[in-house]
Amino acid sequence: MQEASPGADAAIQARQGGRDALALALQASRADTLATFEAFERVLDGLQVPLHAELNPPLWELGHVGWFQAYWVLRNPQREHGVRADPEAPRAPGEPANADELYHSGRVPHDDRWRLPLPDARATRGQLQRQLDATLALLAEAPEHDDALYFFRLALLHEDMHHEAALRMAQALGIAIDDPRWRARPLPAPPARLALPAGRWRMGSPETAGFAFDNESPVPELPMRACEIDAQVVRWAEYLPFVEAGGYAQPRWWSAVGRKWLSESGACAPRYLRRDGANWRQWRHGRWQALEPAEAACHLTHHEAQAWCRWAGRKLPCEADWERAAVTLGPRFRWGDVWEWTSSAFAPFPGFVAHPYREYSAPWFDGRPVLRGASFMTQPRMRHARYRNFFQAWRSDVPAGFRSCAA
Numbered sequence: 001m002q003e004a005s006p007g008a009d010a011a012i013q014a015r016q017g018g019r020d021a022l023a024l025a026l027q028a029s030r031a032d033t034l035a036t037f038e039a040f041e042r043v044l045d046g047l048q049v050p051l052h053a054e055l056n057p058p059l060w061e062l063g064h065v066g067w068f069q070a071y072w073v074l075r076n077p078q079r080e081h082g083v084r085a086d087p088e089a090p091r092a093p094g095e096p097a098n099a100d101e102l103y104h105s106g107r108v109p110h111d112d113r114w115r116l117p118l119p120d121a122r123a124t125r126g127q128l129q130r131q132l133d134a135t136l137a138l139l140a141e142a143p144e145h146d147d148a149l150y151f152f153r154l155a156l157l158h159e160d161m162h163h164e165a166a167l168r169m170a171q172a173l174g175i176a177i178d179d180p181r182w183r184a185r186p187l188p189a190p191p192a193r194l195a196l197p198a199g200r201w202r203m204g205s206p207e208t209a210g211f212a213f214d215n216e217s218p219v220p221e222l223p224m225r226a227c228e229i230d231a232q233v234v235r236w237a238e239y240l241p242f243v244e245a246g247g248y249a250q251p252r253w254w255s256a257v258g259r260k261w262l263s264e265s266g267a268c269a270p271r272y273l274r275r276d277g278a279n280w281r282q283w284r285h286g287r288w289q290a291l292e293p294a295e296a297a298c299h300l301t302h303h304e305a306q307a308w309c310r311w312a313g314r315k316l317p318c319e320a321d322w323e324r325a326a327v328t329l330g331p332r333f334r335w336g337d338v339w340e341w342t343s344s345a346f347a348p349f350p351g352f353v354a355h356p357y358r359e360y361s362a363p364w365f366d367g368r369p370v371l372r373g374a375s376f377m378t379q380p381r382m383r384h385a386r387y388r389n390f391f392q393a394w395r396s397d398v399p400a401g402f403r404s405c406a407a
Contacts (some may be wrong), residue, residue: 082148
C-alpha cells in the first residue's frame, strides 16, 4: 500500500518503473542539477563556499553526482546483478582518469574537497553530459527486471538527494532559487488528531516491491500500541508560543544533550528567524521576509523538536508509528511539508545486509535520529512513505520539523 501524498506516483515510478520512465527521470533530475548549479555560478565568486560541515564545494558536488552515476552504472561490470553485485569488482578508469581520487565520497575526506584540483565547470558539464548519454544508451538495452535496473534507480535517487542538498546550501548562503517547486506552502489549522489502534505492523519495503534502500529491509513485524498522532506537522503558529514563553532559556524543557547544544550554539530562537518588535521575520531566498505563521515550523534541530514536545506535554512519534500512519491513514495524514524528526535512532532492522553501495547506511548506525517523510525541497521521486532519512540531532540546515503524539 502506498501513501496518498503529492509525489506518490513519481516515487512509485522511480522505484518500480521501467526503462522509459527511468530515462525520463534521469534526464529531468540532471536538468534540475544543472539549473541549481547555474544559480551558484551567478552568485559565487569562483564558486567558492566556506569550509563548513554542512556544505560541499558546488563544483565538487556537480562532479560527484556524475562520478556516482558512472561508477555504479557505466563502470560497474556487475550492474545487472543488482544487490548481489560485488562492490569491489575491478573497474576501468573513470573520466577524468583520477575521478575516484577526486569524487569518491567514501575515500575523499570532507575537508579535503576544498583543496582538490577539480576540472572547471565547463569540463565538468562535458563529463556529465557524456556520462548521462552513455547511461541512457545502456539503459535502453537493459533487461526489464529489478536487478538490471537497480543501479540506474540508485543513481537517479542519489542525484535527487544531492539536489536537495544543493537547495539547503543555497538557503544557508542566501542564494535565491527562482523555482516555485521548492517553496514552502501554508498549512490549514491543525485538524483533529488521528487514532491508530493497537495491532501489528510490518516495517520497511518488501524486496518484491522494486527498488528499496538497504536500511528498509528485511521487513520486521512489530507489535504496536494504540497511538494518537497529529494529522499534520507543527506550524510556526504552534511553535512560536514556546519561543515567546522563554522556552529556549528554560532548561527543564531540554534534554541533557539539548542543553549542551543550547550552550554551545547560543541559540535563543530557531535558525533563520529573528524578531523585529512584535513581528517575526524569516531569512529566505537571500533576504529577510515576514514569517508566515501557517507554514510548517522548519530548520529545527531534533533538540528543539523534543523541547517543544515536553513544553506541550507531547512526544515525538517513533518511526514505526509514523510509517503506519502514512501508509494506512491516506490523505487524513498529511506529510511532505518538512522532514519529520522521530524518536527512533537510525539502526539496522534485524537481519540487515548492506547493499553494494556500502557507504550508504552502515557507517551511520550511530544513534542519530531517523527523519521520515519529505520536505518542500525534496524531489517528488524521493517522497516515499517507507524511506528512512537520517541526520545528526544538531543539524538545522535540513528543512526539518516534526509532529507530535500523545505522551
